[in-house]
Amino acid sequence: MKNTKNSGSPPPSTGWQASTLTSAAQALCDVLEFKYPADAVLSRFFREHHVLGRRDRTLIAESVYGVLRRLRWLRRLTGEDATPRQLLLAWFARGEGWPMRQFDGLVPDEERRWIEALKAVDLSGGSLGERADLPDWLCERLLGTHDEQGLLQLAQSLNRPAPLDLRVNVLKLDRDTALARLRDSGLDAVPCSLSPHGIRLTGKPAMQKHPLFLDGSVEVQDEGSQLLGFLMQPKMGELVIDFCAGAGGKTLQLGAMMRSKGRLYAYDVSEKRLARLRPRAARAGLSNVHPMLIAHERDARLKRLAGKADRVLADVPCSGLGTLRRNPGLKWWQTPATIDEMVLRQQAILEAAAKLVRPGGRLVYATCSLLYEENDGVADAFLAAHPEFSALSAGDILTRQGIAPGLGERLRLSPLTHDTDGFFAAVLVRRDM
Secondary structure, eight states: OOOOOOOSSOTTTOOOOOHHHHHHHHHHHHHOOSSHHHHHHHHHHHHHHSOOOOOHHHHHHHHHHHHTTHHHHHHHOOTTTHHHHHHHIIIIIIIOOOOOGGGGTOHHHHHHHHHHHTTTTTOOOHHHHHHHHSSSSHHHHHHHSHHHHHHHHHHHHTTTTOOOEEEOTTTTHHHHHHHHHHHHOOOOOOSSSTTEEEEEEEEEETTSSSSSHHHEEEEEOOHHHHHHHHHHOOOOOOOOOOETTTOHHHHHHHHHHHHTTTTEEEEEEEEEHHHHHHHHHHHOOOOSSEEOOOOTTTOOOGGGTTEEEEEEEEOOOOOOOGGGGTOOOOHHHHHHHHHHHHHHHHHHHHHHHHHTTTEEEEEEESSSOOOOTTTHHHHHHHHHOTEEEEEEEEEEEEEEETOOOOOOSSEEEEHHSSSSOOEEEEEEEEEEO
């Protein structure tokens, strides 16, 4: 029988070629510098290597994210001095469980022998951080709210790729209609279990060219993020503010819930992000969205709406550690110092957002973090300093809208318990004085 080793073409089941592996190692090398978020680094890499086809880009991105998710485990397996290429091969061999035949034609004999030895390495035991694939400092923080077994289970859920969730634009159609049209187009779509506006898709289909996306009937938005809109409960004719709007995913949800009636201000410090909101709002059929660029949370332009807003959403910049399924590099990017800096910023933003709320109005403070410091710590400190505000039960607000009873006084979502990104929200009301 002919020996197929190093024949130049790996089995079709992998989709990998030697040139693709070389490109993936280059991309991973750039990502592991941790100078910029992984998605931004990969986007730049693909622009610079435009000859890569769609399948190669997908393989490279998925493998890079796979290594980032299990980086500490892989470095324990390979040694701290392992090259990006070795980390990739270790991920294929132990993370993806490739049999040796799948390396045929992909690597030379010397690397095959290295991979064979790697498959025999015993990785039982290890520190908590190594078993959780998290930095030690992050494990220490999470042990404040989880026992060791719970932390390991949470870490395992964070190391799984996130599903693809859509939010139906209720201004254009209802969820049942959207589900039927998605299924008619060949997609495997089911209702989300928590959000009444949510749809979950199997796999990662490209939605950018789907008719429902192009006409603004659906938007990509994690199910957990959608619940913030239901905590806000905006009504037609109200004055509503999305204080940290970004590119406006939640702004669009709020506008649709308002039936495009009233005034919806979208504040952000990034002109580039707000520029993306304008065409998205037009596609969604919204005419009540007013993007507003501000320099910072103390911008003088905020004063004209002081004490006038019916509802304010402060979904503040945070560590993003609740989104590790989508952004696994964040756990290696963040440090105790960056968390401390983030908390100061969150406190300042919440203070500024609160000034916009009218007596009787509602303020929702939210993060996509799992850390007490960014969540309850900020909310509790604010309430202690502002007796004019009191807390409302997030669970009661959602239950009255037919959403998952028993979610508690403050919203706490995690991929382990709810199969969503990690979210926190505290609902506050300004008393009539």
